[in-house]
Amino acid sequence: MTQPISMSLNDSVVIRRLWLHERELWQDHLLRLNPVDRRNRFAGAVNDDFIRSYCGRDEPLGTTLIGAFVDGELRGVAEFRLLDQDWPRRAELAFSVEEGFQGRGIGSELFRRMVMFSRNRSVQKVYISTEPSNDRMRAVARKFGMELSTSYGEVEGRLEVFWPDYASYMEEFMAEGTALLQEAGNRLMRWPAA
Numbered sequence: 713m714t715q716p717i718s719m720s721l722n723d724s725v726v727i728r729r730l731w732l733h734e735r736e737l738w739q740d741h742l743l744r745l746n747p748v749d750r751r752n753r754f755a756g757a758v759n760d761d762f763i764r765s766y767c768g769r770d771e772p773l774g775t776t777l778i779g780a781f782v783d784g785e786l787r788g789v790a791e792f793r794l795l796d797q798d799w800p801r802r803a804e805l806a807f808s809v810e811e812g813f814q815g816r817g818i819g820s821e822l823f824r825r826m827v828m829f830s831r832n833r834s835v836q837k838v839y840i841s842t843e844p845s846n847d848r849m850r851a852v853a854r855k856f857g858m859e860l861s862t863s864y865g866e867v868e869g870r871l872e873v874f875w876p877d878y879a880s881y882m883e884e885f886m887a888e889g890t891a892l893l894q895e896a897g898n899r900l901m902r903w904p905a906a
Contacts (some may be wrong), residue, residue, distance in 0.1 A: 727821055728891035730777040730789070737786045738777055739767035746811050752846040753808040755866055778825050780809070780818045781895070787813040790822035792829055800836035807849075816850065823852050825887065832876045832884050840869040 730738060742753070742763045750758050758766075774794025779786050790807035796859045830838050840858065842849045844867050853860060858869040874880070 724783045725816075725818065726781040726891050726895045727778060727818075727825060728781075728888055728895065730779045730786075734777075734779070734786075735767055735778070738789055739763060740765065741779075741789055741810065744810055745808055749811060752843055752849060755841050755843055758880060763813050763817055774803075776829060778829070779842065780813075780822055782813055782818075788818045788822055790826045792826050794833070794835070795839075798876065802836045802837045802839065803830050803833075804839050804841070805830070806840065820849060820855060823856060825884075827856060827871070827873060828880060828884055828887075831873045831880050834876060835873055838871050838873060840867075842867050842869075842871045845886060 741748070743760055745753060747757070750763075754762075774797075778792075781790035783787075784814045788807065788809035790805065793804045793806075795804055805823065805826045807819055807826070809822070811844045820899040827838065840849065840853055844862060844865070846867070849887040850860060850867060850869075853869045853871075855870060858871040859867045860867055862868075
């Protein structure tokens with residue numbers, strides 16, 4: 713089980729859910745990942761065609777994306793994928809942050825938001841899968857109390873999630889509302905003077 717981790721990101725970072733029409737931004741983000749970060753994200757080497765196919769597939773209802781926008785550009789994405797509708801509900805989490813934006817707490821915040829999102833959908837267990845060399849992902853997973861094990865050349869993580877409550881629902885609602893207001897304010901700041 714995990715508790716929320718408080719952190720503060722720079723005002724130029726906006727973290728919010730991605731809309732369906734923003735899938736191209738997600739694809740562009742994944743295409744910008746260097747070969748090592750692609751391997752870490754997909755637990756294996758992938759090329760541009762794989763990423764285009766991955767992002768272009770029909771989106772199942774159980775998948776949600778949360779993006780980290782830095783100065784208006786998408787630089788990190790977390791994915792929530794519901795594994796089944798049966799009880800107990802389980803989900804797989806994954807995230808990626810572009811090379812020049814790592815080490816700033818973006819990955820931790822994306823992961824925290826995904827755990828909160830999972831909690832508020834009554835998911836009891838979340839999982840990750842990554843390369844053994846992905847030190848950053850393992851560090852984030854440990855920060856949230858995830859149990860890690862190595863199997864068949866991959867690191868797998870498992871975390872039991874608290875049941876949702878009023879506070880967790882309000883935290884998600886406020887985070888999304890704040891992000892939208894922050895994004896609107898950032899756009900106004902960039903608006904050309906008449």
